Amino acid sequence: MTDSRPVAASASPAATELGAPSGDLATAAGHANASQQARGGVAEDVGAGLFLIALAGVGLWQGAELDFGSLRQIGPGMLPRVLSLAVGSCGVLLVVRSRLGAERRLARWTLRGPLFTLGGAVLFGLCVRPLGLVVAGPVAVLVSALASPETRWREVGVFAVLITLFCIALFKWLLQLPIPLCPFWLGY
Amino acid sequence: MSDLIANLSLGFSTALSLHNVLLCLLGCFVGTLIGVLPGIGPIATIAMLLPLTFNLEPTGALILLAGIYYGAQYGGSTSAILVNIPGEATSVVTVLDGHQMARQGRAGVALGTAAIASFIAGTISTVLIAALGAPLSKLALWFGPAEYFSLMVVGLACAVVLARGSVLKAIAMILVGVLLSTIGTDLETGDERLTFGMDELADGIDFAVLAMGLFGFSEILRNLDDPEPQGDVVKGVIGRLWPSRADLKQAIGPILRGTGLGAVLGILPGNGAVLGPFASYAVEKKLARDPSRFGKGAIEGVAGPEAANNAGAQTAFIPLLTLGIPPNAVMALMVGAMTIHGIIPGPQIITKRPELFWGMVASMWIGNLALLVINLPLVGIWVRLLKVPYRLMFPAILIFCCIGIYSIGNKPSDVMFTALFGFTGYTLYKLSFEPAPLLLGFVLGRLLEEKLRQALVLSRGNFLVFLEKPISATLLAVALLVLVVALLPAVRKKSEEVSAA
Numbered sequence: 001m002t003d004s005r006p007v008a009a010s011a012s013p014a015a016t017e018l019g020a021p022s023g024d025l026a027t028a029a030g031h032a033n034a035s036q037q038a039r040g041g042v043a044e045d046v047g048a049g050l051f052l053i054a055l056a057g058v059g060l061w062q063g064a065e066l067d068f069g070s071l072r073q074i075g076p077g078m079l080p081r082v083l084s085l086a087v088g089s090c091g092v093l094l095v096v097r098s099r100l101g102a103e104r105r106l107a108r109w110t111l112r113g114p115l116f117t118l119g120g121a122v123l124f125g126l127c128v129r130p131l132g133l134v135v136a137g138p139v140a141v142l143v144s145a146l147a148s149p150e151t152r153w154r155e156v157g158v159f160a161v162l163i164t165l166f167c168i169a170l171f172k173w174l175l176q177l178p179i180p181l182c183p184f185w186l187g188y
Numbered sequence: 189m190s191d192l193i194a195n196l197s198l199g200f201s202t203a204l205s206l207h208n209v210l211l212c213l214l215g216c217f218v219g220t221l222i223g224v225l226p227g228i229g230p231i232a233t234i235a236m237l238l239p240l241t242f243n244l245e246p247t248g249a250l251i252l253l254a255g256i257y258y259g260a261q262y263g264g265s266t267s268a269i270l271v272n273i274p275g276e277a278t279s280v281v282t283v284l285d286g287h288q289m290a291r292q293g294r295a296g297v298a299l300g301t302a303a304i305a306s307f308i309a310g311t312i313s314t315v316l317i318a319a320l321g322a323p324l325s326k327l328a329l330w331f332g333p334a335e336y337f338s339l340m341v342v343g344l345a346c347a348v349v350l351a352r353g354s355v356l357k358a359i360a361m362i363l364v365g366v367l368l369s370t371i372g373t374d375l376e377t378g379d380e381r382l383t384f385g386m387d388e389l390a391d392g393i394d395f396a397v398l399a400m401g402l403f404g405f406s407e408i409l410r411n412l413d414d415p416e417p418q419g420d421v422v423k424g425v426i427g428r429l430w431p432s433r434a435d436l437k438q439a440i441g442p443i444l445r446g447t448g449l450g451a452v453l454g455i456l457p458g459n460g461a462v463l464g465p466f467a468s469y470a471v472e473k474k475l476a477r478d479p480s481r482f483g484k485g486a487i488e489g490v491a492g493p494e495a496a497n498n499a500g501a502q503t504a505f506i507p508l509l510t511l512g513i514p515p516n517a518v519m520a521l522m523v524g525a526m527t528i529h530g531i532i533p534g535p536q537i538i539t540k541r542p543e544l545f546w547g548m549v550a551s552m553w554i555g556n557l558a559l560l561v562i563n564l565p566l567v568g569i570w571v572r573l574l575k576v577p578y579r580l581m582f583p584a585i586l587i588f589c590c591i592g593i594y595s596i597g598n599k600p601s602d603v604m605f606t607a608l609f610g611f612t613g614y615t616l617y618k619l620s621f622e623p624a625p626l627l628l629g630f631v632l633g634r635l636l637e638e639k640l641r642q643a644l645v646l647s648r649g650n651f652l653v654f655l656e657k658p659i660s661a662t663l664l665a666v667a668l669l670v671l672v673v674a675l676l677p678a679v680r681k682k683s684e685e686v687s688a689a
Contacts, residue, residue: 048619052360059367062382071649074641076374076381083367090360097356107618113412114614117586118405118607124590125603133591140590141583147412150579163584167591175240177595 044106045098052091059084113147120144132182133172137164196318199546202247203554211248212551215255216558222256223263223276224570228585230260230276231624232407234521235399236589238528239596246529247544251551253525257518258310258501258552262559265302265494266570269295278497281465285482285489292485297431299567301439301487302494303560304431309447309495310556313502316451317509317549321538324510331535333642334654338663340632340639343513345667346456347628348674355674358625361616365629366636368393376641388601395524397593397602398630401609402616402623403517404589408582409614415578435487442472442492450499455507456515461500465493502552509545511535513632517624520631527631 059080069075120143127136141160145151171177181188202208222233234253241249264276269286282302289298331339348358371382372392383389431439449471450464472492473482482489505522507513512534514520523533531541538545593606613623647653655661 044620048357048621051615051619052364055364055367059382062384066379066381067377071644071651073649074644076377076379079637079640080367080370080382083363083370087360087363087367090356090363093356094360109618110413113409114611117408117412117582118610120583120586121405121590121603121607121610124587125594125600125607128590128594128603129600136590137587140587144583144586145579148579148582150577152579155580156583159580159583163587167587171591171595175243177240177591178598179591179594 043098045094047106049091049094049096049098052087052094054091056084056088056091059087112149116147117144120147129180129183131184132180133168134164134182137167191322192318195322195542195546196550198543199318199548199550202543202547203251203550208248208251208547208551209554211244211252212255212555213558213562215252216259216555217562219256219259219261220263220266220559220563220566220570221259221573223260223265223279224267224573225263225576225581228407228581230257231517231521232400232404232585233260234518234525235396235403236585236592238396238399238521238525239592241525242528242596246526246531246541247547249525249529250522250544250548253522254505254548254552255555258498258555259559261497261501262303262306262563263570265306265490265497266299266563266567269298269302269490270567270571277462278465278500281469281493282490284469285484285486288483288485289487289490294485297435297487298490299564301431301435301491303564304436305439305443305446305491305494306498307556307560308443309450309499310502310559311553312447313451313454313499314549314553314556316503317506317552318546320506321510321545321549324506324535326535330659332657333639333646334657334660335663336534337636337639337643338654338660338667339511339513340636342663342667342670343507343515344625344628344632345670346515347625348671354620355671357621361621361623361625362629365626365631366633368398368626369630369633370637375638388599388605393605393630394596394602395528395631396596397606398609399521399524399627400589400593401606402613402627404585405606405610406613406617406623408585409610410617411578411582431487438487439491441475442468442488443495445471445475446492446495447499450496451503453496454500454503454515461497461504461516464496464500468492468496498556505548505552508533509537509548512537514628517627520624520628523631 063077063080063084066077066080067075068077068081120140123143124136124140127139138160141163142156145156145160168181171179172181203212218233218237219230222228222230234256237253237256241252244252260276261278264274264279265282265286268274268279268282269290272283272287274280274283286298286302289295344362348355348362367382369392371389373379373390374381380390446464446468449467450461453464453467454461469482469489469492472488473479476482476486476488504515504519507515508519508522512523512532514523514533526533531537531544589606590603593602594600596602616623616626643653644651650656653660654664
C-alpha cells in the first residue's frame with residue numbers, strides 16, 4: 001500500500017526466500033533496521049499510541065457540544081464521538097502492548113527536510129495572491145532547495161527560473177488556470 | 189454474448205474519440221515517466237493531477253488517471269531492468285533477473301519481454317473486466333443501505349489485512365480516516381462538526397488536499413530523510429529490442445500463469461496486486477526445469493512477474509467500477525476523482541453511466557497497446573531522465589503540487605492545509621503507521637455514515653438489522669473472518685517480518 005521506497009527494503013527477506021542475490025537492497029534494509037534498534041529512547045509504539053490518544057482527545061473536545069442522538073435518529077455527534085473513543089482505545093492498546101514486549105525505538109526525526117520543504121509550500125501560499133506566480137514560484141523552489149544538503153546554489157537558481165517559466169507556460173497559457181501571474185506589475 | 193459485444197462496441201466508440209485517445213496516451217506517457225523516476229509514484233502523481241482534471245469531463249479524466257496507474261507499472265520495470273532500482277513496489281521482483289539480463293547485454297530483450305508480457309496480460313484482464321462487470325453489478329439490485337454498509341466494512345477489513353505491518357495500527361488509521369471525513373457540515377442537521385470554528389473547514393477537508401499532503405509532500409520528506417540508493421545504470425549496448433522466437437517460446441507459459449495469478453490477486457482488496465509478481469516468480473522457479481538459472485537472467489523471471497503485475501493493476505479496477513469499493517490506495521484516489529466529478533461510485537455506474545464503464549475498459553486495452561508501441565523507442569529518453577538528481581526533482585514536484593492545490597479553489601489556506609497534512613504524513617511514517625488505510629477510511633467515511641444512518645432509519649433504530657438481513661450478515665461474517673485470519677500468529681508474523689526490514 002505504501003510507495004516504492006519502503007518496499008525496496010522489504011525485497012530483502014522475500015529475495016532471500018527466493019534464493020536470489022540482492023546485495024545493495026539487503027544492505028539498505030539492514031542499515032534502516034540497525035539505526036532503529038541501536039539507540040535507547042521512547043519506544044515507537046508508545047509514541048504512536050500517544051499520538052492516537054491526542055487525536056482522540058481533540059476529536060472529543062471539538063465534538064462535545066454536538067447532539068448525540070439515539071440509535072433511531074443518529075445525531076451529528078454520534079459518529080465523531082464513537083470514532084474518537086475507538087481511536088483513543090487503539091492508542092491505549094498500543095501503549096499497553098509496547099510495555100509488554102520488545103519493540104522498535106522511535107526513529108530519529110529530522111528538522112531540516114520538513115521545515116524547508118513545507119516552509120516553501122507555506123510561503124508559496126502566502127505569496128501567490130499578492131505577488132503572483134513570478135515570485136511565489138522561485139521562492140518555493142529556492143526555500144525548499146534548502147532542505148537538501150546536496151543543493152548547489154547556482155544550479156538551483158537557474159533551475160528555479162526555468163521551472164517557473166515552464167509552469168507559467170503550462171499552467172497559465174496551456175491550461176488557462178486562474179492563478180495570479182504578476183499582480184503588482186501586470187495587474188493579473 | 190451479444191450483450192458483451194454491444195457493450196464493448198459502446199466502449200470502443202467512446203474510447204476511440206480523439207479526445208479520449210489523446211488523454212489515454214498522455215496518461216500512459218506520464219505514468220511511464222513517473223514509474224521510471226524513483227522519487228515519485230503513481231499515488232502522488234494522481235493526487236497532483238486531480239485538481240487539473242476538474243475541467244475535463246469524467247470519462248476523460250478517469251481514462252487519464254487510469255493510464256497513469258498502469259503506465260507506472262511498466263515504467264517501474266524499465267527502471268528495474270536498466271538501473272537495478274525498482275521504480276514501483278511491483279517491480280521489485282523484476283530487478284532480480286531483469287537487471288542480470290541487462291548486464292549480459294540483453295537489456296533490450298528484457299524490456300521487450302516485459303512489454304509483451306504486460307500487453308498480453310492487459311488484454312486478457314480487459315476481457316475479464318468486461319465479462320465480470322455486468323454480472324457483478326447486477327448484484328447491486330440486492331443491495332440496500334445495510335448491505336452496502338457491510339460491504340464497505342468487508343473492504344476495509346481486507347485493507348487492514350493486506351496492509352503490511354501492525355494490524356492494530358492499520359485499524360487505527362482507518363478509524364482516523366473516517367473521523368476526518370466527519371469534519372465539516374453535517375448533511376442532515378446543518379451542524380458544523382469538528383471545524384475548530386474555522387470557515388475553511390465548513391465544507392470538510394478537501395480530498396485532493398489530504399491526498400497530496402499525505403502522499404505527495406510526505407513522500408518528498410521521506411525521500412529527503414532516506415535517500416534512494418544510487419543504482420548502477422547499465423551503460424553500453426541495450427541490444428535488440430525484440431525477443432527471439434526461442435525466447436518467446438520460453439516466456440509464453442510464465443506469461444499466462446502470471447496473468448492468472450495477478451488477475452486473481454488484483455481483485456482482492458488491500459493491494460493484493462503487489463503479491464502477484466512475488467507469487468509468479470516463486471511458481472516459475474518451482475516449475476522450471478533448471479531452477480538455478482533464476483537470479484542469473486532467466487527470461488521466465490521477467491515474463492511471469494511482469495504479466496502478473498500488469499494483470500493485477502487492471503483487475504484492481506473491478507471492485508472499483510462494479511461495486512464501488514476501492515481495493516487499494518490508488519483506487520481510493522479514483523473514488524475521490526469520481527466523487528469530484530459528481531459520479532457516485534457503486535454498482536449503478538454500469539447501468540447509469542455505461543459509456544464511462546465500457547469506455548474505461550476499452551481504453552485500458554488501448555493504453556496497453558500504446559505502452560507496447562511508444563515505450564520501446566522511448567527507452568533512450570527514460571535512461572537520460574534517470575540521471576536527473578533528486579535535489580532538483582523534489583523542488584519541481586513541490587511547485588507542481590502547490591500550483592495544483594491552489595488551483596482547486598484559489599485559496600491559500602488549501603496550500604497551508606496540504607503542508608499540515610504533509611507533516612502529518614511524515615509523522616505517520618516515523619511512527620510506522622501507513623497512510624493508505626487512512627485515505628481509504630476517509631474516502632469511504634461519508635458513504636459509510638450515510639448508509640449507516642439510512643439503514644437505521646429504515647429499521648427504526650434496530651441495530652440488529654445488519655445481522656438480520658442475510659446478505660449483510662454474510663458480509664459481516666466475511667469481514668470478521670478476514671480480521672481473524674489476519675490476527676493468526678502465522679499470518680501476522682510473516683507480514684510483520686516483511687514490513688520490518
